[in-house]
Amino acid sequence: MDTKTFPLMCALFAVSQAQDLVVTQPISAQGTEGGSVILPCSYHTTSKPKVGSYQWVKDPGLAVRKSTPEFMGRVNCTSDQHFLLDRRADLEIRDLRHYDSGIYRCVVNIHGLQEALGNGTELQVVKAAVGPIDVETGDSLVLLWLFLRGFLYTLGITAVALLTHLHYKKTISQEAQKRQSNYMENEYSEAMGNYTSDICPSSCTKKPQVSILKLQTR
Structure with missing residues (x-):
């Protein structure tokens, strides 16, 4: 065999092998921060695969694995059985973060x-x-707010009326006690006056005056 044609045959053989394995994945995907996303990947071969593996790489060369610090505990890969039987190599990323954006290759x-x-x-x-916000939910919130506002307003008026009533009742009670106390004092004074009049009549009070006059004439 000519040494010049051997490298060409090796290159053609490599190209034919590459054409026997074709990997397909979508151009783009979108996810939300805090959510999850599945990056689909499938492959096609002319023969039934028996042994194989797959991996995901984020440009410019970061391996997407469970052990990678940037993705630790946030990735889930297709099982080996599904990889060989279903020819799937999907990747799930959970708890998405803004820095997860980029190009991923299967x-x-x-x-x-x-x-x-x-x-x-x-x-x-x-x-x-x-x-x-849903319209019905918004209406319900407005009605709830109006109800609470009316309830608090009514509660405030009731509290003011109750305090006013208690203050008025207390004032009346104090005035009644004061009148009763004055009445009792007047009754006591009048009773003491009557008692003094009964013990010492008016003639008793004049007798000492006469005695004093007699002493003066002597």
């Missing part, structure tokens, strides 16, 4: 065939949007 290795990789899927992670 790399498939099948024993006896040359390694093949997909064209890449561009993942875009967006912020979670606050959805509009």
